[in-house]
Amino acid sequence: MQIRFWGTRGSLPVAPQAETIADKVADALVAAEGRSFADKSAARAFVDTDLAFAVGQTYGGATSCVEIDVGEGAFVICDMGSGVRELGLDTIRRFSDGSRPKEWHFFMSHLHWDHIMGFPFFVPAFMDGAKIVIHAGHSDAEKALRRQQEEISFPVPFDWLKADIEFRTLETGREYEIGAVSVALVEQDHSHDSYGYRFRDAQGKVAVYSTDAEYKVDRSETLSAMTSFIKGADLVVCDTMYSLADSVSMKEDWGHSSNIVAVDLCHEAGAKRLALFHHEPTYSDADIQRMHEETIRYEELTREDAPLEVVCAYDGLCVDV
Amino acid sequence: MSDEGLEWRSEDRAGVIVVAPIGRVDESTADDFKEHLVAAASNGVKTLVIDLSGIAYMSSRGLRGLTLAQRAGSTAGTTIVLAQPNETMREILAISRYDMLFRVADTVEDALEE
Numbered sequence: 001m002q003i004r005f006w007g008t009r010g011s012l013p014v015a016p017q018a019e020t021i022a023d024k025v026a027d028a029l030v031a032a033e034g035r036s037f038a039d040k041s042a043a044r045a046f047v048d049t050d051l052a053f054a055v056g057q058t059y060g061g062a063t064s065c066v067e068i069d070v071g072e073g074a075f076v077i078c079d080m081g082s083g084v085r086e087l088g089l090d091t092i093r094r095f096s097d098g099s100r101p102k103e104w105h106f107f108m109s110h111l112h113w114d115h116i117m118g119f120p121f122f123v124p125a126f127m128d129g130a131k132i133v134i135h136a137g138h139s140d141a142e143k144a145l146r147r148q149q150e151e152i153s154f155p156v157p158f159d160w161l162k163a164d165i166e167f168r169t170l171e172t173g174r175e176y177e178i179g180a181v182s183v184a185l186v187e188q189d190h191s192h193d194s195y196g197y198r199f200r201d202a203q204g205k206v207a208v209y210s211t212d213a214e215y216k217v218d219r220s221e222t223l224s225a226m227t228s229f230i231k232g233a234d235l236v237v238c239d240t241m242y243s244l245a246d247s248v249s250m251k252e253d254w255g256h257s258s259n260i261v262a263v264d265l266c267h268e269a270g271a272k273r274l275a276l277f278h279h280e281p282t283y284s285d286a287d288i289q290r291m292h293e294e295t296i297r298y299e300e301l302t303r304e305d306a307p308l309e310v311v312c313a314y315d316g317l318c319v320d321v
Numbered sequence: 322m323s324d325e326g327l328e329w330r331s332e333d334r335a336g337v338i339v340v341a342p343i344g345r346v347d348e349s350t351a352d353d354f355k356e357h358l359v360a361a362a363s364n365g366v367k368t369l370v371i372d373l374s375g376i377a378y379m380s381s382r383g384l385r386g387l388t389l390a391q392r393a394g395s396t397a398g399t400t401i402v403l404a405q406p407n408e409t410m411r412e413i414l415a416i417s418r419y420d421m422l423f424r425v426a427d428t429v430e431d432a433l434e435e
């Protein structure tokens with residue numbers, strides 16, 4: 001199973017300004033200390049191995065969209081933030097050799113704008129013969145998607161889409177078989193509720209997608225429920241938008257979690273790997289890299305059993321599970 | 322996980338209450354940690370100093386107790402000051418940004434100063 005991150009930013013898409021790129025180039029040149037490169041591949045090797053990620057690359061700015069790929073059957077996708085545009089184009093390339101069906105299954109964490117805004121730009125929805133199934137814990141998913149394509153918001157009405165689009169409302173406490181994966185969901189604290197998903201492939205590997213989830217300081221039962229849900233997972237994608245201090249003070253009830261709680265959850269559940277996700281849109285690449293480094297350190301300081309690997313999701317990251 | 326509870330020491334330093342938990346803040350002791358601090362912060366003293374020197378480290382379980390104590394203190398008019406965390410605790414307070422929610426003093430004596 002491969003987990004591909006097409007959009008990792010929280011709340012609002014962001015894009016670097018010209019000055020940000022100029023700063024990265026200047027920092028890279030300073031780091032190169034006058035050395036020369038025989039060709040582009042040598043320069044690229046320098047970028048990949050010698051430069052800090054925040055200098056040589058970027059975490060990206062597309063909103064939530066994560067693919068659960070078992071390499072066969074229908075495409076399985078969590079959320080349709082602005083990252084779903086690139087995913088749509090890439091999946092068209094991948095099914096063009098005939099090895100995969102023209103079928104996409106979405107699993108919606110919830111229906112807030114940043115998690116559905118990419119759908120009007122999802123090219124397969126405009127294709128004859130395409131099948132799209134939208135799974136959600138919410139019964140009003142269709143209403144949300146139709147509403148964002150009403151005339152006041154978008155020029156192309158939902159009914160003009162050519163794909164066969166079906167909505168399915170899922171229930172917690174059950175496991176569903178969707179092609180080559182089985183899926184379960186859990187309710188999370190967030191405005192209008194959100195749902196986390198647990199995907200298990202035929203080899204028994206487990207990946208959990210849990211975003212836009214808040215763990216209130218006086219509601220330990222939600223932490224216990226999530227600990228059970230992610231128990232033994234091979235990868236847990238977690239909402240780590242805020243610092244713990246922000247999540248219990250100014251940003252309490254804004255519906256998000258922290259890197260600290262994510263590590264604690266994974267430690268208690270015996271998860272093997274944590275992916276930091278739903279990055280704060282005001283954070284620069286340097287801010288996100290610092291948060292990643294601090295999270296690795298916190299994991300070391302509080303570890304009691306097996307190490308938890310902490311990766312930081314970025315647009316374009318692919319994790320083998 | 323420890324089966325042993327936390328040990329608590331408490332003293333009145335000229336009207337400032339200094340409490341010192343000693344032991345591990347884990348699944349078995351987190352409720353005691355929270356309840357003890359909330360009670361201490363609800364007594365209406367002007368300043369409550371929590372001496373952290375006897376705590377090796379804490380996860381969000383313990384930090385949650387600090388938050389609830391601060392909320393109780395806010396209602397009761399009590400300011401909480403954290404004192405003499407070890408290097409690990411100091412790092413955890415920084416990573417969680419709790420050092421921006423609480424004043425953190427190097428020593429109990431420093432914490433007693435306004």
